[in-house]
Each structure stands twice: as C-alpha cells, then as structure tokens.
C-alpha cells in the first residue's frame with residue numbers, strides 16, 4: 794500500500810495536490826477538514842460540536858478526527874492506499890494513525906510537506922474566502938489563529954515523521970504541475986525504499 798501524509802499549513806495547496814495524486818496513484822483521499830464539513834452539512838451531532846471550534850480557527854479534539862479516520866479505513870479494506878490531508882495535525886493523532894494502520898499490517902510510506910511562507914498563505918486564504926463559502930477563510934484574524942494553531946500544535950508532527958526518516962519537504966510556491974511533479978518524484982523515491 795502507498796500511504797502518504799500530505800502536510801503543510803492552511804492554504805499550502807494540499808487539497809489541489811491531493812486531487813492530482815489520487816488520480817495518478819489510485820489512492821483514496823481522506824481530508825479530515827472535508828469530512829468535518831460534510832458532518833456539518835448533514836447536521837450531525839459531531840458536526841454541531843466541531844462547527845464552533847472550526848469557525849473559531851481552533852482544532853477539534855483528537856478523538857473526534859481519529860474516530861473518523863478509523864471508520865474510513867475500515868470502510869476501504871481493499872484500497873491501494875490513502876492520502877491523508879489535514880491529518881495528522883497533532884503528535885497524538887500521528888501516533889494513533891500508526892496504531893490504526895498497524896492493525897492492517899500497514900504504515901505511512903512518507904510525508905510530503907508543502908512549504909509556503911506565512912504572508913503568501915494569508916493572501917491565498919483570503920482569496921479562497923471570496924468563493925469557498927468557508928467562514929474560516931473570510932477573516933484575517935481567523936486565518937492568523939489557524940496559522941498559530943498550526944505553528945504550535947501541527948508543526949511538531951513533521952519531526953515525528955523526520956525521526957522515522959519519512960519526511961520530505963517541497964517548495965509549495967510555483968506552478969501547480971511543477972509542485973505535483975516534485976511530489977511524484979518524492980513519492981516514487983519512497984515507494985522504492
């Protein structure tokens with residue numbers, strides 16, 4: 794199986810690259826942000842709880858997202874692999890993911906980290922906010938809060954995978970196809986290991 798963690802701050806381009814990568818490698822895209830937004834759209838209890846935190850630019854509790862990923866893995870036993878997008882976002886989530894995959898005798902192949910400077914992220918998210926309908930994209934104060942959450946809670950996840958020699962950084966500035974090609978090079982190199 795090919796299991797990729799696509800990593801990077803909000804606005805780094807994870808969603809865009811995920812779409813291209815799932816097509817090329819036949820993977821299943823698991824975005825915890827998308828899964829949470831779908832819970833909100835369906836008006837579930839989980840969605841209602843998550844909405845307040847998401848609209849405030851804060852992370853939802855680890856057990857909530859871990860539970861969603863656990864059920865998605867169980868629903869797709871014959872998958873060629875997964876792209877995890879926006880997950881894991883904390884070190885406990887990364888540890889839980891390893892444990893979940895272990896149950897299937899699987900593990901993470903590599904982490905592809907898209908690196909984009911902070912001022913560019915804010916610009917991209919404000920632009921996305923004009924059309925995405927996402928309340929957390931529309932307001933610069935909220936965007937800054939998400940960046941702070943990222944820097945304090947999520948950035949350490951890179952180190953978790955670096956310690957396992959699975960961390961690969963890519964410059965997230967440039968043409969979409971150029972970034973995609975670089976991501977594919979990394980993925981094929983770690984597939985060969």
Ligand SMILES: Nc1ncnc2c1ncn2[C@@H]1O[C@H](COP(=O)(O)OP(=O)(O)O)[C@@H](O)[C@H]1O
Nearest residue numbers: 803804825826827847851852853858879880882
């Ligand atoms: N793995 C996660 N752990 C905790 N909260 C999450 C996780 N994934 C998504 N969220 C919540 O959903 C929001 C939107 O996430 P996402 O769609 O990945 O957007 P972005 O990467 O652009 O911030 C986050 O700000 C957070 O509140």
